Amino acid sequence: MANEQDSSDPLSDLLSTLDRVGEATNQSRPRDAIDRELAGPGRVSDVRSLRDAPEIAAFRTAVVDGLIRADTANRLLRLIDQALTRFLV
Numbered sequence: 001m002a003n004e005q006d007s008s009d010p011l012s013d014l015l016s017t018l019d020r021v022g023e024a025t026n027q028s029r030p031r032d033a034i035d036r037e038l039a040g041p042g043r044v045s046d047v048r049s050l051r052d053a054p055e056i057a058a059f060r061t062a063v064v065d066g067l068i069r070a071d072t073a074n075r076l077l078r079l080i081d082q083a084l085t086r087f088l089v
Contacts, residue, residue, distance in 0.1 A: 011073075014081040017085055
């Protein structure tokens with residue numbers, strides 16, 4: 001897998017974009033009753049960063065182990081990151 005990593009890590013780039021979108025969304029909208037509810041104790045439905053999720057670790061392992069072609073995964077991740085950046089950030 002010679003082209004396994006380019007100058008940047010597309011998965012990390014995508015996760016950073018998702019974090020920025022989440023922060024921007026939280027900061028740009030008016031507060032309401034839902035915010036008061038969410039300010040209480042944590043809930044199962046809380047939005048959480050995917051960066052440390054076990055699914056992301058499994059995805060990385062699958063790419064490293066060759067179960068998913070690295071170039072295909074990188075192209076897909078870059079496409080998702082570009083779309084999110086263009087439309088949401």
